[in-house]
Amino acid sequence: MLRWIVWRDLLVAWRRRADALSTLFFFVIVVSLFPLGVGPESELLRSIAPGVVWVAALLASMLSLGRLFANDYQDGTLEQLLLTPQPLYLVVLGKVGAQWLTSELPLVCIAPLLGIQFGLSNETLVILVVGLILGTPVLSLIGSIGAALTLGLRGSSVLISILVLPLYIPVLIFGAGAVEANIIGQPAVSHLYLLGAMTVLSIIFAPWATAAALRISIE
Amino acid sequence: MNLYKYASPTNFYPLAGKLIPWFATPAAILFAVGLFVGFFIAPPDFQQGDAYRIMFIHVPAAWLGMLLYVLMAFYAGIGWAFNARLASMMASSIAITGAMFTFLALVTGAFWGKPTWGTWWVWDARMTSTLILMFLYIGFISLQSSIEDPRRADRAGAVLALVGVINVPIIYFSVQWWNTLHQGATIRILQKPTIHGSMLWSMLIMLAACWLYSVAVVLIRVRCIILEREQNAARFAEVTV
Amino acid sequence: MNWPDLSMGGYGFYVWGSYLFSLFAIVWELVSLSYRKKAQTQEKTSRQVLRGKANETTS
Numbered sequence: 001m002l003r004w005i006v007w008r009d010l011l012v013a014w015r016r017r018a019d020a021l022s023t024l025f026f027f028v029i030v031v032s033l034f035p036l037g038v039g040p041e042s043e044l045l046r047s048i049a050p051g052v053v054w055v056a057a058l059l060a061s062m063l064s065l066g067r068l069f070a071n072d073y074q075d076g077t078l079e080q081l082l083l084t085p086q087p088l089y090l091v092v093l094g095k096v097g098a099q100w101l102t103s104e105l106p107l108v109c110i111a112p113l114l115g116i117q118f119g120l121s122n123e124t125l126v127i128l129v130v131g132l133i134l135g136t137p138v139l140s141l142i143g144s145i146g147a148a149l150t151l152g153l154r155g156s157s158v159l160i161s162i163l164v165l166p167l168y169i170p171v172l173i174f175g176a177g178a179v180e181a182n183i184i185g186q187p188a189v190s191h192l193y194l195l196g197a198m199t200v201l202s203i204i205f206a207p208w209a210t211a212a213a214l215r216i217s218i219e
Numbered sequence: 220m221n222l223y224k225y226a227s228p229t230n231f232y233p234l235a236g237k238l239i240p241w242f243a244t245p246a247a248i249l250f251a252v253g254l255f256v257g258f259f260i261a262p263p264d265f266q267q268g269d270a271y272r273i274m275f276i277h278v279p280a281a282w283l284g285m286l287l288y289v290l291m292a293f294y295a296g297i298g299w300a301f302n303a304r305l306a307s308m309m310a311s312s313i314a315i316t317g318a319m320f321t322f323l324a325l326v327t328g329a330f331w332g333k334p335t336w337g338t339w340w341v342w343d344a345r346m347t348s349t350l351i352l353m354f355l356y357i358g359f360i361s362l363q364s365s366i367e368d369p370r371r372a373d374r375a376g377a378v379l380a381l382v383g384v385i386n387v388p389i390i391y392f393s394v395q396w397w398n399t400l401h402q403g404a405t406i407r408i409l410q411k412p413t414i415h416g417s418m419l420w421s422m423l424i425m426l427a428a429c430w431l432y433s434v435a436v437v438l439i440r441v442r443c444i445i446l447e448r449e450q451n452a453a454r455f456a457e458v459t460v
Numbered sequence: 461m462n463w464p465d466l467s468m469g470g471y472g473f474y475v476w477g478s479y480l481f482s483l484f485a486i487v488w489e490l491v492s493l494s495y496r497k498k499a500q501t502q503e504k505t506s507r508q509v510l511r512g513k514a515n516e517t518t519s
Binding site: 442 | 463464471482485501504
């Protein structure tokens with residue numbers, strides 16, 4: 001069931017490539033705006049790079065959340081998925097997994113290029129990518145709770161942001177903290193371990209909350 | 220005496236009405252006493268002079284903001300788990316008061332920071348955590364006001380509040396860590412003055428006053444919510460005369 | 461008991477400002493609640509009147 005859901009969602013996303021790509025372009029554009037806003041001085045850019053890249057990743061993740069359940073909700077597929085004998089936990093895990101593959105993984109892949117724009121060293125880029133790989137699943141998982149709660153509401157995209165961004169803050173702090181630690185020569189491992197811990201906890205608990213929220217939204 | 224009958228909003232309405240004065244009057248008295256002790260009996264602080272007296276409203280407000288969030292999550296959880304309408308109404312009622320106190324903590328914190336440390340806002344661990352708590356409250360209130368069906372709003376709010384309350388320690392820890400890392404040479408901000416006996420008493424009395432006030436206001440608001448939602452209950456008309 | 465220095469050692473604006481703001485917040489909460497209550501009871505009595513009139517015509 002899990003494999004089927006992931007495969008189906010990937011297929012749907014492939015047919016609507018523009019959606020996933022637009023998330024990617026949003027990420028790139030937002031990151032590129034900051035040098036334009038603060039000036040091209042390389043020292044300054046290197047010091048704000050971790051925060052900028054991570055905040056842009058947070059915002060881009062949030063944009064892609066709206067699509068997670070909305071399309072299936074509108075054509076009735078979601079209701080059918082709720083009625084299957086398979087646990088809803090697996091359905092949610094599958095959908096979130098597919099969303100991570102289509103929306104977050106491109107971000108992770110393009111992040112090194114953006115890091116180079118900000119003058120980060122190779123080692124720092126590695127930490128950035130590893131941090132994103134460990135942290136973006138949490139963004140997808142916790143974001144799915146917000147997406148499920150706001151299903152079908154007017155103005156849901158802004159509402160998701162309000163609900164979910166405060167919960168993203170620990171990921172931001174440790175993700176950006178890891179990169180920053182590496183820049184100043186401190187070990188970043190502890191931050192990455194904590195990110196990993198958050199991911200594990202999210203994988204275990206978040207789909208359960210999302211499933212409950214889906215049942216509430218669809219009754 | 221069967222207490223369970225008060226789980227029905229219709230029956231709770233008059234009970235709440237009778238309880239409100241029992242909380243409101245002591246609250247007013249304790250506010251007066253607390254402020255009296257704080258201003259007339261507690262001496263000026265060695266480091267901060269008289270500016271520290273903001274603490275008597277700032278600290279209770281901050282504590283109450285946090286306490287009310289946990290209480291709100293508790294009521295919301297009960298309302299969801301037992302399908303108890305009244306518990307969910309209590310949660311919705313608490314949310315606004317909690318948000319008010321959190322906002323008050325932020326503003327009085329800024330007023331306290333300006334004379335003692337020179338700036339209106341500092342990104343220290345406590346103020347930042349209070350700001351994030353404010354966001355969590357805003358999220359809860361926004362979600363509930365965006366959903367038209369009251370039962371769906373109750374349950375969705377419950378999920379959000381429970382996720383929030385579990386995340387609060389994680390957020391607090393990460394903000395603490397973030398702050399100590401970035402502090403460098405700056406001194407610990409908004410350090411509480413070395414507590415003199417009368418200062419501690421005043422703070423505790425003000426805390427009790429704020430707590431009693433919260434209970435009274437939450438009961439008043441929950442009566443309004445009951446009125447708004449229980450329009451069709453036939454017996455309600457007689458009870459709310 | 462010591463009479464407090466009303467200017468709070470120069471910090472008067474901040475101390476009294478905070479307390480004034482707190483008072484304002486409390487008053488706002490109570491006033492908005494009383495408005496809400498008033499609106500609700502008015503609506504309720506008007507609905508009762510309508511229901512009463514409907515009962516009259518059907519009986």
